[in-house]
Amino acid sequence: MAKEVLTVLEINGETGETVERELTTAEVTARKALATQIAKTEAEVQAKADARKSALAKLADLGLTAEEIAAL
């Protein structure tokens, strides 16, 4: 299996020059750290969303209408 080549596009805003190059080892490491952090963040957001969904369902079970829940 061919090794995945990760590239970054460098744009020099002053000259307009663009250069595509491979990521450095440090950048690959940073990218992995970013992926881990984003996955953690997304998991937290999803957990919040799930909790909210659960809470809304429990409120509905108590007899609140959708309008009443929305007014909370």
Next chain:
Amino acid sequence: MATTTNYGWTTPDNTAYVKDGASAIRTLGSSVDTSLFSITGGKGVGLQLLNSTDFTGSSGVNVSNIFSSTYSRYRVLISAYVAAGSPLLALYFRENVTDKATGYYGGLWQIRFDAATSGTGMNNQNYITAMANMGSSAGSRSVVSLDIYRSATDGIVSGTGFNGNTSGSYQIGANNSGMSNFTGFSISPASSTMTGNVKVYGYKETV
């Protein structure tokens, strides 16, 4: 004396002498110049396109040497599609040609068409979060619009923006108080690659 319909610029009557043509043209030209200057708020005032670049299958895009003392306010438009994985784009401010990895304070708030998952957000990342194709079907895109301002008095760089796509809308806001030499920014997906375009405009505010 004849005048134009909308701005009332003076034009020669049909019976005016040809010998007065030079003066009539000069008067009309001056009127147009004055009106244009007034309408646009000054000579060349407004958004100035500084760079527009397409990218295809990139793991990241670094835009350097784009911010300078010429402008204090910028608009960045990002159109991106992330090939796979998380649609989140991390946006870092850059000092010279290096990403600023710390000092961000802010958050993102999402309003989604799916009411049950609406109203959730994330805050205080070590980057500014933007969305690319959050939850949308393959091939669809969204546009991230960011306004960036660097205060000349305290050097704080602020970014506010919006993103709209098929899942809803996202409000983005953050700042970084530790920027010593603010020259650009970078965007990168968490994994995978992205394809799209980035445009940077500067606000020209004075003549």
